[in-house]
Amino acid sequence: MQYFLEHLTEIPYLHFTKTPREIETITNEDLVLKCEAIGIPPPIIEWAYNGKLMYAVDESNDVEKVYNAGLRTIQNGVTASKIVIPCTSTKTVTQYKCLANNQHYKLETITTITNEGSTNCSHKLSSPVINMWTDGRFERSGATVQLFCRIHDNLKSNITWYNEASVKLENAKKYKIMKNGDLIIHDTVWEDMGVYTCVASNEFGEDRIMAFFYPTQP
Known part of the structure; x- marks a missing residue:
């Protein structure tokens, strides 16, 4: 996507607020890696496996x-992300990178994972995993805000x-749920402050995250 003309009230920055440990070990269960970054503008987070991007x-x-032009x-x-590393029956050593980017700065952190190999690993169709989401957002009242809720899988999942x-949000003048799962809130006001919940579900189960939104004075 091309850059849009931005009129930011503060200088852009990007920092990690939570990163995986540098070394992890998998024995009999899958491992969840989580990464979190804060920035202006809000960062996106991607993952690389042995130097190759897992998904864009x-x-x-x-x-x-566009709406706030x-x-x-x-x-x-604050953007958070997680991936699930499955256990395997053979011993492997792999490297994962958490990549944060907000179109002004880029950061990365590396985790080396030793998969000990186990005959107890079980792989079956499972519930969806929300891979990237907004953990917290601050924006001026009157502006439009976009809360992330992204899922990358081959299973057909529904986003709500x-x-x-706990009122279900429908596409209307105030709200719009994007095809990628993000929630758009138009013409934000003080009463929009609070926690919004995104639920990804399929026939095998669900995953959910919570995103806090704080509208400041215009």
């Missing part, structure tokens, strides 16, 4: 930037968003 995140908060915006956000009162 097509866009960041580009949709909200010409406005002064905060675009301060709920507000803090």
